[in-house]
Amino acid sequence: MTQTAPLLSCRGLTKRFGPFTANEAVDLDLFAGRVHALLGENGAGKSTLMHMLSGRYRPDAGQILLSGRPVRFASPAQSLRRGIGMVHQRFLLVEPLTVAENLSLSLGRLLHAAEVRALSERFGVAVDPQRRVEDLSMGERQRVEILKLLARDASVLILDEPTSVLVPEEARELYALLRALALGGRAVVFISHKLEEIGRTADEVTVLRRGRVVARNLAPASDLDPAELARLMTGSALPEREQAARPEPGELVFAATGLAGGEGTGFSGVDLQVRKGEILAVVGVAGNGQEALAAALGGVRPFAAGEIAFLGRSLPARRWGGQRGSVAYVPEDRHGRATAPDLDLVDNFLLTSPCGAGLLPDFAEAERRVRRAMEEFRIAASGPGAKARQLSGGNLQKFILAREMDRRVPLLVAEQPTQGLDVAALAEIQAALRRAARDRAVILFTGDPEEALALGSRVGVMYRGRLTLCPGGSGPQALERLGRLMAGLEAA
């Protein structure tokens, strides 16, 4: 790689939201021909920085330089016209329309299938122009998004956590694609907080911590020590993994056969069992029915069919919702479902806590318990009166888990509890889940096969609405196998 002038760079870029400074005096250089990884914990300011480069936010101070000349963008459309395109974590596609139609929308003129095929070949991005976006896998949708930007001649590609929605197989394809696009003379930058991703993909790494650059253009990424990167990200060494011996599984808490959701929920014929002292990890790619299964197990949505034995008492699955009081449920959507963001922590604690029952909720007791939880789970918040929305993702998740563990019910269903969390919070949540399993049964839903293997006493894979239990094991072979099961490439 020749050392040339950067294609896109910024100097002293600063963005404030009210009293909070999201980015402070950030310098960054992106070179044509290189894949750049932007690493940092949640809330470190990675997305804010990328949104400034792509025109969504306007910087409060500092400069953006495109090929050495200062530029200002008033909107994402404007920055795309100058060749800077961003693939968001949540794709901006019209799902009922075909790939060709989505591309036509973005280009502002009607594209024929043949033209799309030509584009697809030219850039080496495989897509089928005739298929509807809603029928595509997450990886395929991502390729459509990338092709949209390439068709507009984007020379700088920004991807926000591109692998978070992909199975390992698809992630490998994405890495190859990013490399090829960089070799074609583009600058590629992606946001990540997964350390292992960086080594495989990036030519160079920039690390953000609390809005500031702590290490710039470290290169090449494959030479970097993950432990060193973690230290840069968090400012401290990684917390030691709790290696407590797994407790012996105890009594059977929950056993179900033939569970099925209503129409459109996408799961059926699910059998599962979980004992006290056990974590059953259910892993799958988003959209394979595990969201609906988790909500139904949590008692929030009804089952349509099946039989359940709960603590030895059997009941039809349709009546499981009536057991809402005996199951603790940590839903995936922290702000949308697990809490009311504009209410304070005491109110949010009372949502599911037994102190909230009865004619007069015990606000004082709830406040005591919130204080205790804040201490025990090291939740950073100004106090029990803080609004849920003021907590960071990791702290809010710790609060929700603390609330559900405080209920001391025999079954805990946790759905994607570590999604989007930074390294430190992730380790704490995983430790808390292990603690929770000591005296109850835990069903953990996760999209991360490594987490499933690390935490699960047993691991099941959801694929197209069916749950398959896989044999145990660890190491790269087990992970490989799990990835293939999740992608439907192999049957157990």
Add this chain to the structure above:
Amino acid sequence: MIRLVPRHGGAVRSGLWGLGLALCLALVSGAAAFALLGADWVQAYAAMAAGALGSAQGRMDVLIKAAPLIFTGLAVALCCRLKAWNIGAEGQFVFGAVGVALAGLRLFPGGGAWLLPACLAGGAALGALWAAIPALLKTRCGVNEILSTLLLNYVAVIFMEHLYFGPWRDPAGFGFPGTAELPEAAWLPLWPGTRLHLGLALALACAVLLWLALERTRFGFQCRVLGQNPEAARYAGFNVDRLTLTAFLFSGALAGLAGACEVLGVQHRLQEGLASGVGFDGVIVAFLARLHPLGVPAAALFLAAILVGGDQLQTALGLPGAVVRILEAALLFGVLAGDWLAARRLVVTRAEAGHAG
């Protein structure tokens, strides 16, 4: 260049800033309305102040007028807690009045000491019943409650007119439309030597009770959660439909009590002019009070003073009666604009020529 940008953390928490802005905006637009009508606005405001507060008579009128406004303001504020919009306090007010006439004239015409409580209960019950219709339409069929509550107001008024023009018309009324007068045992007691009836005390008690219910009880807590995030309410296992219905029943009962007190304390019969927009004014009261039950009495007194003072404009300055309605509208828009402005701050930036890109 001066720009308005959203404040982080939403509106200034004291809320007083927005309220002050609301009042200023209302005063300014009221002054503009007076100017358009060719009146001197200083003189007009002075006449209003004198009319409402300048005499014992005026002050008494303000207190009497405030009682039903407190009830309907509470009714609107309660539903707003769960982000449901009860624009039907007017209809529920009317049904409250009908409930009184039903109990006092039809069911127990010869009643004794318990007639007054029976009439109040009848008013609250029919008000709640009228509110149950939009609540059930909302929870069972997904009908938007803003439309159903609003439209049912007109149905209620026409229904009451039918009663006092038709079957319940007073045969000894010399042809005037209206029911017979209620027995005196049903009238609300008056403060000795004045026309001020017990309704004001009942309304204040209801404000305190509602405040306690919303802050301290499970019902209030559930309303709070449902209003902030319905999905969280379902997650917590609350029966959302039952909660919505309960809130509408209480809301209707409060508005019904407004109508009941108006009949039992002032009019003593159903007649023309009973439905004078008190229910609609409840919306303004509720928002002026920032939806806080303890703020409602203050907001109701304030609006009552404007209404009473506004009546003076006709006699003192010869302005059309509708000018009061303009002031009311200015007040509501002032509240809305005040909230919007209070959630923003002024930012002065240097004018920058030509954005690149």
